[in-house]
Amino acid sequence: MxxxxxxxxxxxxxxxxxxxxxxxxxxxxxxxxxxxxxxxxxxxxxxxxxxxxxxxxxxxxxxxxxxxxxxxxxxxxxxxxxxxxxxxxxxxxxxxxxxxxxxxxxxxxxxxxxxxxxxxxTAPPWDGWAPAARLAVRQVVRGIRGSPSLVVRSAGIEWRSPDDPGERRGAAPAASRPARSTVTVDFYELYRGLHSRRSRAQMRDWEWDGSPEPWVDALPMFGPRDDEQPLPAAS
Incomplete structure (x- = not known):
C-alpha cells in the first residue's frame, strides 16, 4: 500500500x-x-x-x-x-x-x-493519500490519554481517544461524564492540521462540539502555528 x-x-x-x-x-x-x-x-x-x-x-x-x-x-x-x-x-x-x-x-x-x-x-485525489492518512490520524488520536477526551469525525470514520467512555451500555450519564470535545472536519483539512499546516485560528474554525482547547495546540505533530495557511483551489 x-x-x-x-x-x-x-x-x-x-x-x-x-x-x-x-x-x-x-x-x-x-x-x-x-x-x-x-x-x-x-x-x-x-x-x-x-x-x-x-x-x-x-x-x-x-x-x-x-x-x-x-x-x-x-x-x-x-x-x-x-x-x-x-x-x-x-x-x-x-x-x-x-x-x-x-x-x-x-x-x-x-x-x-x-x-x-x-x-x-486543487487538492490531490483521495485515492493518492487517504489510506496512509487514516493510519496517521489513528496513531495521533490513540496517543491522547486522560481527560478531556477527543472524538474525531472525518470521511465517514470516527476515531476516539483511548480514555473516551464512548456510548457503551452502562456508561455514565452524559452530564456526569468526563470532559470531551468532538470535532467534525474535512479529511484533507484534518491531515493538514495534524501536520502543522493549519493555524490555531483555522483549526478553531473546524466544527467543534465542546472546546477546541487544548487540541489546537496538542494535535499538530510539529507544534502549533499562528500564520494562516492558503487553502487549495476549488475543484
Missing amino acids: FDDAYRSGHDRVAALVAGLGEIELARAVPACPDWTVHDLVAHLAGTAADVAARHTAGMPGPSWTAAQVERGAGRTVDELLAEWDEHADDAARAIEDRRVPAGVLHDLLVHEGDLVEALGA
Missing part, C-alpha cells in the same frame, strides 16, 4: 511542477517559508536519492534536508525530476519493506499539499 501511495504522489508532484517558470519556482512556500518551490522539489528528489543510496544517517534532521536543497541549487527542475524518477521505485520499495520509516511517505504527501497550496492548485 505505502509503495503505491509513494509512486502516485511522485507522479502527481512531477506533473504539478514540470514546466514551471522561474517566477513560480522562486515562489516561497507558505508552509515552509524558508524554502522556495524549487527548494522543495530538490528536497523530495534528494530524499529519494538518499534513501536509494542508503544515506539515511541524520534522517530527517535539518542538516540532512539542507544538504539535499544545497545539492539541488542551480539545477533545473527537469534535472531534479529526472533524479527523482530514477530513484522513486527504490524509495517506494524501501518504505514498503520498512527499511525506512513511513514518515518518508508522509513527508512526500505533506509536501505535495504544500506545493498545491503554494501554487494555487
